[in-house]
Amino acid sequence: MSAMTSPRSARHVLQRLPPRIVRLLRQLGQLADEQGSALYLVGGVVRDLLLNRRNWDLDLTVEGDGVSFARLVADRYGAGLARFERFATARLIFTDGLKVDIASTRRESYADPAALPDVVKASLEEDLFRRDFTINAMAIQLNQPCWAELHDPYGGQGDLKHKVLRVLHDKSFIDDPTRIFRAIRFAERFKFRLEPNTARLLARAAKTDLVARLSGPRLANEMFALMREDRPEQVFTHLRRLRLVRFLHPRLVLGKRTERLMAVLPDAIGWWMRRGSVTCPDRSLLRIMALLAYAASSTISGSIERLQLSAVQARTLEWAGEQTARLVKILSGETALRPSQIYRELSSLPDEALILVLAKGFTLKKAAERARLTARLATFLRRDRHVVTTVNGDTLKQLGLQPGPHFKHILDRLLDERLDGRVTTAAEERKRARALALRYG
Numbered sequence: 239m240s241a242m243t244s245p246r247s248a249r250h251v252l253q254r255l256p257p258r259i260v261r262l263l264r265q266l267g268q269l270a271d272e273q274g275s276a277l278y279l280v281g282g283v284v285r286d287l288l289l290n291r292r293n294w295d296l297d298l299t300v301e302g303d304g305v306s307f308a309r310l311v312a313d314r315y316g317a318g319l320a321r322f323e324r325f326a327t328a329r330l331i332f333t334d335g336l337k338v339d340i341a342s343t344r345r346e347s348y349a350d351p352a353a354l355p356d357v358v359k360a361s362l363e364e365d366l367f368r369r370d371f372t373i374n375a376m377a378i379q380l381n382q383p384c385w386a387e388l389h390d391p392y393g394g395q396g397d398l399k400h401k402v403l404r405v406l407h408d409k410s411f412i413d414d415p416t417r418i419f420r421a422i423r424f425a426e427r428f429k430f431r432l433e434p435n436t437a438r439l440l441a442r443a444a445k446t447d448l449v450a451r452l453s454g455p456r457l458a459n460e461m462f463a464l465m466r467e468d469r470p471e472q473v474f475t476h477l478r479r480l481r482l483v484r485f486l487h488p489r490l491v492l493g494k495r496t497e498r499l500m501a502v503l504p505d506a507i508g509w510w511m512r513r514g515s516v517t518c519p520d521r522s523l524l525r526i527m528a529l530l531a532y533a534a535s536s537t538i539s540g541s542i543e544r545l546q547l548s549a550v551q552a553r554t555l556e557w558a559g560e561q562t563a564r565l566v567k568i569l570s571g572e573t574a575l576r577p578s579q580i581y582r583e584l585s586s587l588p589d590e591a592l593i594l595v596l597a598k599g600f601t602l603k604k605a606a607e608r609a610r611l612t613a614r615l616a617t618f619l620r621r622d623r624h625v626v627t628t629v630n631g632d633t634l635k636q637l638g639l640q641p642g643p644h645f646k647h648i649l650d651r652l653l654d655e656r657l658d659g660r661v662t663t664a665a666e667e668r669k670r671a672r673a674l675a676l677r678y679g
């Protein structure tokens with residue numbers, strides 16, 4: 239084992255984990271003793287234990303061969319094992335569903351900035367040195383003789399105490415520009431400030447085109463992770479100040495309007511959840527939609543391509559710009575609208591797009607416009623969105639009609655008339671269906 243600066247006991251913080259996990263960690267420590275390797279709990283979970291925040295993402299690291307240790311554990315416990323050869327890591331899935339990631343202590347050498355690192359085995363101290371910030375560079379040992387010893391060679395505990403985010407060396411952001419985003423994420427989540435040198439290094443890295451070299455999925459990953467934080471408005475300020483959204487698209491800029499929209503987004507989600515929701519919206523996707531809410535269609539499609547989003551995400555995100563702007567105009571306008579007209583506009587929208595329409599509505603200056611838009615959306619969510627006709631394709635066949643494209647026309651018309659209250663009973667519907675059949679048949 240490598241020389242370490244005075245380990246301190248983290249016995250009491252380990253007790254913050256559920257007892258069954260503590261028991262498991264003890265047993266794993268004993269297994270590591272048998273195998274003659276040192277075993278540690280490491281990274282984010284250690285930080286969160288010290289902060290007394292709930293986090294059961296268990297990352298273990300073995301000084302030695304992590305994968306063979308994982309195999310040993312899998313055999314003993316009948317746990318599932320997935321291996322990621324490239325990074326010398328493995329994931330154990332225990333029979334009760336608990337997941338534990340196991341890696342070997344390693345150092346990383348970056349062949350090319352922003353690329354994934356090459357992996358070389360190394361001591362715990364070196365392994366901790368390759369990490370992003372001092373607060374994430376601590377380990378708790380699990381071997382029996384050294385149970386719960388805290389390894390903190392870079393002053394992570396002190397930085398936690400002083401609420402400071404600090405990189406481990408000056409090349410950190412260049413080695414891995416995703417750390418620019420991670421810095422924003424942790425600073426906001428914990429309300430930590432960046433240590434001055436770290437802030438300088440970050441600002442300098444953000445000015446270069448390092449982020450442009452990240453692959454689509456890696457950049458998307460960082461953006462979504464940022465948008466999952468509780469206070470996206472704060473995150474937004476960082477993104478704007480550092481001009482980081484230019485890496486989604488060179489023409490994307492964040493103005494006051496976008497800032498106002500981000501600010502009302504939580505209200506819009508709350509309003510929507512109280513009324514229409516059966517499913518939870520994808521909040522991070524919604525926030526990314528908000529970032530793109532006033533961008534041109536070409537900027538939105540460019541960003542979708544840059545992030546290599548899935549087809550489903552892309553289809554939702556495409557609603558972000560002009561499409562929702564058009565709907566806001568219609569729904570807030572003075573022109574009278576029949577329920578069926580509103581239904582035709584809104585029924586194919588993903589929930590996130592509806593919420594964005596609402597949020598944009600909240601930012602309208604005129605109270606009358608805001609009122610019209612929210613009232614119309616409320617009626618759609620509460621009532622019209624659920625309206626169905628009693629007549630369907632089968633009924634039409636029973637009425638003696640031959641199936642064909644006219645079925646859709648008839649059913650669409652019937653739904654419109656139901657929505658608009660022109661037919662209200664099943665009998666009326668059948669009567670109307672017959673009449674429409676004569677027209678369309």
Ligand code: ATP
Pocket residue numbers: 280281282283295297368369370371374375414416417420
């Ligand atoms: P979160 O609570 O958001 O999951 P985390 O610190 O646990 O934060 P993870 O992405 O789960 O972050 O990674 C676990 C640990 O791996 C980190 O605490 C850190 O030690 C290390 N790590 C992750 N990503 C990087 C990176 N880009 N550069 C250096 N170290 C990293």
Ligand code: MG
Pocket residue numbers: 282283295
């Ligand atoms: Mg984590």
